[in-house]
Amino acid sequence: MAAPRVIGSDAVEDARRRGRIVFEVLPGDIVTALARETAERVGIALVDGPLERPQAPRTDGAVSMRRVLYRRSPKWVAPSRAPRKARRLGKLALVGAGGVGGNVAHLAAMADIADEIALIDITPGLAAATALDLNHTSGITGARARCVGGETMELVAGAEVVVVTAGRARRPGMTRADLIDVNARVIRQAAEAIRSDAPNAIVIVVTNPLDEMTVEMLRATGFPREQVLGMAGTLDSSRFRNALAMASGVTPADVEAFTLGSHGDEMAPIPSRARIKGRPLDVFLSADQIEACVKDVITGGGQVVALKKSGSATIAPAHASIELIDHIRDARTGPVPVSIMLQGEYGIDGVVLGVPAHLGAGGLVEVEELRLTETEQVALQAAAEAIRERLGL
Ligand SMILES: NC(=O)c1ccc[n+]([C@@H]2O[C@H](COP(=O)([O-])OP(=O)(O)OC[C@H]3O[C@@H](n4cnc5c(N)ncnc54)[C@H](O)[C@@H]3O)[C@@H](O)[C@H]2O)c1
Numbered sequence: 001m002a003a004p005r006v007i008g009s010d011a012v013e014d015a016r017r018r019g020r021i022v023f024e025v026l027p028g029d030i031v032t033a034l035a036r037e038t039a040e041r042v043g044i045a046l047v048d049g050p051l052e053r054p055q056a057p058r059t060d061g062a063v064s065m066r067r068v069l070y071r072r073s074p075k076w077v078a079p080s081r082a083p084r085k086a087r088r089l090g091k092l093a094l095v096g097a098g099g100v101g102g103n104v105a106h107l108a109a110m111a112d113i114a115d116e117i118a119l120i121d122i123t124p125g126l127a128a129a130t131a132l133d134l135n136h137t138s139g140i141t142g143a144r145a146r147c148v149g150g151e152t153m154e155l156v157a158g159a160e161v162v163v164v165t166a167g168r169a170r171r172p173g174m175t176r177a178d179l180i181d182v183n184a185r186v187i188r189q190a191a192e193a194i195r196s197d198a199p200n201a202i203v204i205v206v207t208n209p210l211d212e213m214t215v216e217m218l219r220a221t222g223f224p225r226e227q228v229l230g231m232a233g234t235l236d237s238s239r240f241r242n243a244l245a246m247a248s249g250v251t252p253a254d255v256e257a258f259t260l261g262s263h264g265d266e267m268a269p270i271p272s273r274a275r276i277k278g279r280p281l282d283v284f285l286s287a288d289q290i291e292a293c294v295k296d297v298i299t300g301g302g303q304v305v306a307l308k309k310s311g312s313a314t315i316a317p318a319h320a321s322i323e324l325i326d327h328i329r330d331a332r333t334g335p336v337p338v339s340i341m342l343q344g345e346y347g348i349d350g351v352v353l354g355v356p357a358h359l360g361a362g363g364l365v366e367v368e369e370l371r372l373t374e375t376e377q378v379a380l381q382a383a384a385e386a387i388r389e390r391l392g393l
């Protein structure tokens with residue numbers, strides 16, 4: 001093996017003498033001036049890799065260094081996990097106050113996301129009761145948001161963001177696609193109210209089947225694609241990170257990974273872009289282990305349904321919905337997987353699919369086009385075809 005080229009030679013000697021980290025620079029890494037400066041200052045030696053090393057992953061400060069190295073890379077999807085101070089919404093409306101909607105309301109109230117949270121549900125008393133229950137927490141939590149609830153869709157009036165979770169959840173033995181007809185009617189009803197009473201709202205569709213219901217919402221509101229987003233990729237990506245963390249024995253915060261494609265059987269987790277402690281998956285996991293993690297993500301929702309028997313996941317989906325709201329209100333930045341109507345991106349047109357995108361106050365800002373492996377690109381195309389077929393497009 002060729003001797004590694006030492007980038008900061010003084011620092012290497014110094015680091016070795018003091019038993020400190022020697023950090024390996026792999027092909028494709030971008031070593032910014034800041035990274036080099038920081039490395040020299042703290043005594044980390046940057047050397048061209050690969051070095052002869054034990055196979056076990058390092059647990060020293062190399063990870064944070066890798067983030068510095070990657071910071072300027074335009075192709076890198078940065079984790080969107082660090083909430084920061086951001087704009088509060090005036091009004092957040094939740095159409096559907098069941099398992100997911102109720103949890104979204106709870107998280108939104110605790111995170112001080114909006115001045116007002118309106119819950120709407122056709123089940124008599126449910127939305128009003130949940131709103132009252134949430135207001136009753138404020139004496140303990142100090143939550144400032146005022147919650148209101150009722151059965152009338154007019155409560156969406158003036159909302160900046162509307163999250164739609166109304167509709168049926170699947171039961172064991174069903175696919176999400178089995179819900180198309182029953183939930184499309186609910187989406188059309190919600191769309192009518194949103195179009196007339198909250199015409200500037202950013203709509204986040206959660207109701208399943210997600211991609212198809214997002215298409216339905218676009219059609220029924222007539223809104224531009226920027227305004228109608230589907231939530232699934234943030235949930236599936238969180239599941240992917242969890243699976244990879246469990247398999248490799250690290251904490252989920254050390255994993256960066258996302259899924260694209262549909263929120264159905266054609267879901268496309270993207271292993272080529274996933275990182276554990278800043279390193280490619282095969283440093284930590286075998287091909288079989290990676291494959292098992294991919295399967296775990298695709299079946300994740302179904303696993304919860306099978307255990308619950310009378311409904312589907314509610315807590316993780318609520319967090320995943322809040323993640324999108326946080327991007328809209330600038331509490332998180334960077335690309336985030338979200339279902340949107342594609343207009344030629346990734347070579348796909350006229351169908352809703354999960355892709356990484358930047359969001360802002362007006363909803364979709366820009367789709368991030370990543371270079372995917374051929375297999376991943378084929379998976380994305382297959383997802384698009386499956387959705388087209390289900391919708392008869
Ligand atoms: N996109 C995702 O990743 C994801 C994740 C979890 C759940 N989901 C989907 O979200 C939906 C809701 O799941 P849930 O667990 O909250 O179900 P849930 O049954 O607990 O709640 C749904 C609520 O919608 C209400 N509703 C039905 N029709 C309505 C209408 N016309 N107007 C107002 N409210 C109406 C019901 O009364 C019920 O309270 C399901 O379709 C589920 O499959 C999607």
Ligand SMILES: O=C(O)C[C@H](O)C(=O)O
Pocket residue numbers: 169170176208263300301302304305312313317
């Ligand atoms: O699996 C479901 O039906 C609900 C949801 O889409 C999920 O992934 O948890």
